[in-house]
Structure formats: structure tokens, C-alpha cells
Amino acid sequence: MADKKSSNGGGDSAAGMGMEPSREEGSKNIGETLLRLLPIALCLSALVIMLKNSQSNDFGSLSYSDLGAFRYLVHANGVCAGYSLLSAIVSAVPRPLTMPRAWTFFVLDQVFTYIILGAGAVSTEVMYLAYEGNAAITWSSACGSFGLFCHKATSALALTFGVVICYAVLSLISSYKLFSKYDAPVNTSSKGIEITPAFYA
């Protein structure tokens, strides 16, 4: 195991000195970059669908901007698309991952996961109320009168949950990348330092 680690370390140093990253690293990087590009498409689709979502009929007119939750959804999709683009560019550059960079990816991935999950959750609740209404607080169902609006909003919502899944996976990847740079917690190790002969070779 120590040998594996040390060979790793050796590879790292090569990367640090500006040598070409190995084929395996490259394909891992491409995978992560694609996973960071995918939310851009989803976010922008959801954003455009929602931005164009308004309906006027005999009952009045309803636009996404009338509902705070949908405004939040649009903003969340906008910033997530921006962050996805930026992080895809940064992660596409084959550079060694330093600690501050690993921490930045980790924290931002977590924050954006929570932001987009929150946006999806509040919009789902509004959609639910819009479809079902609520008799106890005399909120009428709006989707009977504004069917097209509700239909488009549901599509945008489905795309948003696609983004949530991408971000959950990205959070996992970035926490793996960050924490695998750390030592195992103290209660897993109890033996002293072992320097294998490989180090001296």
C-alpha cells in the first residue's frame, strides 16, 4: 500500500513539474469537465422555459415573475449555469490540484447543490399548491385556469432536478478529491511511520 502511495506521489511530482498528465488522469478530468458542462445545458433550458413562461386568458394573466419561488428558480439556474461554465473551464485545464483549489471546488459545489436543491424544493411546493390548491387557507388551484403555465413550469422544474442530481454527484467528486488529500482520521491509525525501501531507491 505504501508503495502504491509513493508511486502516486512520484506521478504527482511529475505533474507538478509541468509534465504531461497520464492518460488515466486525462480521461478522469474529461469526465468531470463533461459533468460540469451538462448542468449548463439543463440550467439554461430551465431558465429559458421559465423566462418565457407567461399566460394570459379570461381569468387574467400569470407570469413566472409573479411568484417569488419561480423568480428564485430563475436566479438559481442562472448562477448555477455561470458557476458550471467557470468550474468546467477551471477543471478542464490539466493543472495539479492544490489544497486551496480543492477546498474552493468542494465548498462551492456544496453551496450550489444546496442552492439549486432549495430552488427545486420551493418551486415544487408552489407547483403542488398551484395544482392542488389548499382549502384550509382558501388558496384556489391555479392550474385549472393556467394549464399551459403550469405545464411549462413543471418542465423547467424537471430540468432543475436534473441539475440537482449533477451537482450531488459533483459534490461527491469534489469531496473525494479534497479529503483523499488528507490523512485518515486519527482513530483509524495507530502505528508509527513506516518508510518502505521504495523511498530510498
Place this chain on the structure above:
Amino acid sequence: MADKKSSNGGGDSAAGMGMEPSREEGSKNIGETLLRLLPIALCLSALVIMLKNSQSNDFGSLSYSDLGAFRYLVHANGVCAGYSLLSAIVSAVPRPLTMPRAWTFFVLDQVFTYIILGAGAVSTEVMYLAYEGNAAITWSSACGSFGLFCHKATSALALTFGVVICYAVLSLISSYKLFSKYDAPVNTSSKGIEITPAFYA
């Protein structure tokens, strides 16, 4: 770095052989256990406040169970309290952290963070609508008539966001514990092996 890792590897096997955990490990374990116990108090408080939350007046009567979002909040707080208790008991036992156990903690902590965040988000949206109403879809503000109900629901919501923060930190801890057991990704560190003279002393 490689040395550190190798000492780790050796440590796993030693811990696996049933050696006593050190004092430092013990205090870390106690910290984590306390952080797992804290959400129980918050969840149960939020749950009890919400369960007892109903108001009747001249305008009619309103109970938490009339609103899907609040029912979800109660359920989410209930299962989170249960999971917190269970995980606190498991983490209090000073046993070496095996991979399946680390993965279980990691996955469940993530899932429950998302569940409780979702519950907080949908309830916040309902509270917002209950306070503000919405003119476009003719939803009236309910908190004018049911002020006490809204007040109690807001308290339960604040407690729930306390739980969200605890779970976000627990997710961080469990992902640290899991991923620090893994190898660093190949393209992550920039420096080569550095064996300081201290190792030879």
C-alpha cells in the same frame, strides 16, 4: 505525504486487530457524537411545536396537517431525530471505522441533509406565501387571520434550519472520514515526495 499515508495504512490493520483507541480519537468521537445528538433535540422541538400547531377563530380553523409542506416537515423531523439517535449510538461505540461503515455514514448523512433541507425550503415557501399572499393567483395572506399559527410555524422552521446546519457539518465530517481513507487522485498534488531530515533522525 507518502510517509503519512503509509503510516495510515499500517494503522488500519492495527486498529482492525482491536487495539485501544487513543485519547485524541476518543475526544473526536465524543465531539461527533454530541453533534449527532444535537439534532435530536432540535428535531423533536420542531416536531412538537408543529404537531401542536393549530388555531381556530372566526375565520375558521387551521392546523399543520392542512398543509402538505408542514406534514412533510413533521415527517422529515421525525425520521431525522430517529436517524440522529441511531447514528449517535453507532458513532459513540469506539470501533475502527471500516469502509462499509464509512460509506453508510456518508450516504445517509448526505441523504438526510437533502431531506431536511428540502423540508425547510418547502416550508419556508409556504410561510412566505402565508405571510405575503399572492395577488396574481389570488392567494390571500393567511397570517393576518392566523397570526399565532404562523408564529409557531416560523419557530419550528427556525429549529429545522438549525438541524440543516448540523447535518451540513455532519456531511462534511463523514465525507472527510470516508474519503481520507482513499488514495489521493492521481492528478491532485503538485509536489514530489519530500522526506525531511526529521524522518532520518
